Amino acid sequence: MRIGFIGTGIMGRPMAGRLQDAGHRLFIVKHRSAPPQDLLDAGAVLAESAKALAEASDVVFTMVPDTAAVENALFRDRGVAAGLTPGKVVIDMSSISPSATEVFAKRIRELGCEYLDAPVSGGDLGARDGTLSIMVGGAREPFERVKPLFDVMGQTVTLVGGSGSGQACKVANQMIVGINIAAVSEALVLSSKAGLDPVRVREALLGGFASSRILDVHGQRMIDRAFEPGGRIELHQKDLGLALAEAGRLGVATPMTSVCRDLMDACAAQGGAGWDHSALVRAYEQLADHKLSTN
């Protein structure tokens, strides 16, 4: 297939690379920054604009930082929408607003095209290894059509529901991940200040109902003080902002998410916007005047 890929950053670059390696013809677009040389070396074609990229492609992917960036890529002058012809598929893999996604999908479908929202979980490591979890919203027919492309990038690919459902599912994912990080932080700081060794507490707890990916991976990061990202605090702040906006719109009380966002804000205020989100433990350490100590 001819594939256009907009957004070749930390996540998008390895994802586009995997599609290219699988034998697809790749089109990328000019940025302010130089385009990734490895993609060009492997034969990627540099389009003059998002419009030109869309004209050349069967399927157009976007993988950009936020809702405004997706809207801009799709609907600005000489954007993707201007280059679409009926039958093409637009797939947004960014993590953005579920309700804005419903609007974008409607506008794309009015052009006779298909739209899928397909945000991912698994980080840059998952992007490189093709082990992402991909949560998809949209119709079944285009989903089945592009499923082989998803399979090149992800290990768990789930059609969750209609347009916006992928983004809503990602929001739910980020709520649970963020709250779990706070839970592990809170439990480790309390037990450490009580004199326990966090290494043994983590081990004992992994054997029971408190077990989770976050206790395993991020609990270890907290103990090792391994706070280089990974998943940045500032991106998780954005995701929890989306969660709270959806919750407000729908009338759902989300007290744990609210508290978790406050703690992320505190962590960012302490200079941690660019730290890995496991560094949320530092906000707790500040409040307790106690740093996790291993015996």
Place this chain on the structure above:
Amino acid sequence: MRIGFIGTGIMGRPMAGRLQDAGHRLFIVKHRSAPPQDLLDAGAVLAESAKALAEASDVVFTMVPDTAAVENALFRDRGVAAGLTPGKVVIDMSSISPSATEVFAKRIRELGCEYLDAPVSGGDLGARDGTLSIMVGGAREPFERVKPLFDVMGQTVTLVGGSGSGQACKVANQMIVGINIAAVSEALVLSSKAGLDPVRVREALLGGFASSRILDVHGQRMIDRAFEPGGRIELHQKDLGLALAEAGRLGVATPMTSVCRDLMDACAAQGGAGWDHSALVRAYEQLADHKLSTN
């Protein structure tokens, strides 16, 4: 060994039964309620008092509901302490206050005996199958001496630290479990009210960083409305009360635990004290005026 076991309820009865099946001589004590007939049939001896039970035993276990019940069993007139002679071991497997535990341990050691706190995670199923996670506080020598008894009851047996450490670790466990239940509730209710199917959301999320035992087991309970206990809301309320008391004593901010306890209180106020703790989702459903619906 000659083993005294005080507290043969939902948890204690199968635990004592496993020790008996492993070939140990079992002593139990008279209750207001009739003693378990299966234990008597298998040869358990009924002692007249906790004092008499302690006189007859090498090791005395307690498995009772709360801190006051442990204190009562150990230190009342004709309690365990009155029957101890030097060299015996007292093991409290209840979930009680870490700081009260330090006091109990000191008083028992002053009698020339050993004291271990060894609360468990894994529920009545784990007690029957001998797959409990056992978190132990105390000295290494008596721990090694009674380790074969723990191995009859548990799969993961961890010496966490000195006296009170087992209880402090259990408190950390219950904090993470409770907060995770709230996180899963919050995410499922929000995504369900947004129109998503909780069955697909749970599946998609189990593939990524949001994965946890609670999302797996209790998420399924929420979907199936399987709210018979299991672990009761009122016991989890008690455990979070212990966490907040320890946090207050030590000067550790635990905002997620505070909110979680509020939600458990709300659930109990709605008649849910005896429900499984996964029924915390009902407090969220009440607030959102939306019940989880599967498509």
